[in-house]
Amino acid sequence: MSNTLASRLNLTRRSFLKMSAGTMAIAGGLVHRDGKAFAYEPYLRDDDLTTVVTSCAHNCGSRHMLVAHKKGDVIVRLSSDTGEYQGDPWNTDTEEVPQLRACLRGRSYRLRLYSPERLLFPMMRVGERGEGKFKRVSWEEALSFVAEKMEYIKEKYGPTALLDQSYAGASWGVLHKSDQITGLLGRFLGMFGCRTSSWSVPSYQGTTFSSKMTFGTIKDGNEDDAFAHSKLIIMWGWNPAYTFHGGNTFYYMRLAKQRGCKFVLIDPQHTDSASTYDAWWIPIRPNTDAAMLAAMAHHIFVNNLQDQEFIDKFCQGMDAGTMPDWAKDRENFKDYILGTDDGQPKSPEWAESICGVKAADIKKLAEMYATTKPAALKASWAPGRNAYGEQYNRMAAAVQAMTGNIGVLGGSSEGVGKAWSPKSTAYPQDKYKNIWKQSIKSDRWAHCVLNYPNVKREEIGLWPRSDKTDGQIPNIKGIFWQGSDWFNQLTNINKEIEAIKKLELVVCMDSTITPSGIWADILLPIATHFERHDAGLPWYKGHYYIHRPKVIEPLGESKTDFQVFTELAYRLGFGENYNPKATRDYFYNNEQVDEVYLREWWENQVMAKQHVDLSWEEFKKRGVYKFKFKHPHVAFQDNVEKGKKWYTPSGKIEIFSTKLARYTDWTKTAYGYEIPAIPKWIEPWEWLGSEKTQDYPFHLVSPHPRWRTHTIYNNIGILRETYEQEVTINASDAKRLGIKTGDTVEVWNGRGKVVVPAYVTERCMPGVAVIHEGAWMDLDENGVDRSGNPDFLTDDNPSPAGAFAYNTVLVNIKKTELAHRPGWDKLATARSQVFRRESSF
Structure with a gap:
């Protein structure tokens, strides 16, 4: 009875029956006998509701404030930050302390919380794997099955047999955390x-490599308030209208625009961000970004526009004068750009035939960037999700450095873009922090399973070890998904489908059914962040903490991740070590223990180490703490102004990488294949300059959508009404193929086939197709995906530095009679959809 509507609304049996006597329930609403219909009954006004501050919890780029308005144990409405929760009666929203306003995804969370897809009970597979047939079981039966299977697999197959594929998707906080490095799993x-780890991050692995080689750290980003001081912002593959890299990015960019900043977009698509900021759009062929950046560097060098003083003082290997003594005979960056050694100057004319950008435009942009101070080249992650994506990011860092735009307010050194660092973990960080027996690149698990033991370490990105197990190929027989829907999100899904059939244990821990869950053996229902106690952190930018109280009781039999792992740990013999503040009854009563962990985190880490004078009780009362900086946070400002060394072997910005130059056996690295010591343009294995275009003439890119966070929110009808999963193509290509907006088409290559509607526009360059990532897979009897998930088309082939080649994909397109399964898409009546139909080519 605890989860009935009456009990959650705090209605007595008498009052509930009295209300019910005058109404009857139909179609999800309540209708009076006299025919008057209401969406909700009784209608609950704000004065009738309890207000609780919490936040989003997903891997979306921000994590803003959510304010839950509840009656009894039911959340009836969500709002966001108004400034009143900081103890400030003036409802602050300033450049120094902006409001943390949630987007439409976060505000729609009630529909995820109370979704028909919510997992309310443990479930066990009864059909074939992937068939989606499950039966309800008790927690006792589910956990006994998992624990017994784990012990069997470990004993039979050894300490590498269980693969950890946790990630920051649906369970992210300082206490209840899914994370590859410091997470609960x-x-x-x-x-x-018994653990094989997944070491790579799909979003920006090539970028991570670049930043570590160039700067020695991935903390290479400014806080977004620095954008307000830029005179020029180059959005290279970046669409901040869709992909937030901070909670208030657009706020500060709007300030920059109002102060006269110019904007440029380098992208195969004319995005909404280009429209918003009136940007100069330079369409570029996918995967050719490093060539265009090299051409910009060429124009800057030959016209002596570089900041030579900055280069001489802070850079290694930019030119002959900055090469280390031990490498004077090695190629430097300037010589490569000018073609001194290979006889091919990387001129704008050379780049024009590669990237499809006019040489005159490359020269114009190079001059704008080199002569405008300060200027921010925001080298976003998407162009790095390619074969040799690390070369794009390293090339961008070289151009940032040669113009002296690093370490200055309004400039930018991003790559990865990490800036202010929160205290992010409330549970013990001891010797068990990140133990793994082997670690592989996360999207190569299927290759490892299908080919074991005949696998070379470089094929799976096997991380080097210092002990006798170095080089040992993991014998993977089980997989855990915690806070991740990676089965739907990693490259080459058809290969994953083939591999998963060989596993003996697949566990999915989530709050709703997901595509990954459909292929699991056991589904464990995990409480959402509204149903557990925690604290929220900014995702990548922003400097604040948000308290997350338990707003409502967990639905059904949901438990927190920490409860589940603690109970399993007791069953396997190490419960006291795993959760040292708890006893065995933590599985049934976790609130006191969670409070102790969180209070200690606040007092011992936040208050003591970040000089916060707000008590834990006051933080809980307000719900949010926002740091006030004396000046905008600028990456490497102390390096430039105070002479602080970079975290590289040379202590400088390494355009010529010491580490890469000194590798002698590349097969003993996690990368497996040689990577040049300086940034270079390297031709990808699939692109519009490839011979493969004879069969597959379109280059497919799969950016992040505005209406989902990867796969999260894909099942929210009101969001799917607004945006449609489709393939975007240029009008000239559509005319040649006889395709109109709304036509159903198939998009295919040798790895798979998907079916989607077409959207025809001039806002996408010819030869390029766009399908947003994250749609939930929906296979027909022939293995064709009817939902339009582009990862049936992507390649899991490993890029040398670990970049995920999501955007290195050639495909073909044609009209089709195959079925598309749009769900809410075709039922949409939003004006945006009507307009698109009437204005299509």
């Missing part, structure tokens, strides 16, 4: 002594 499997 990694700690659990590590203490169990």
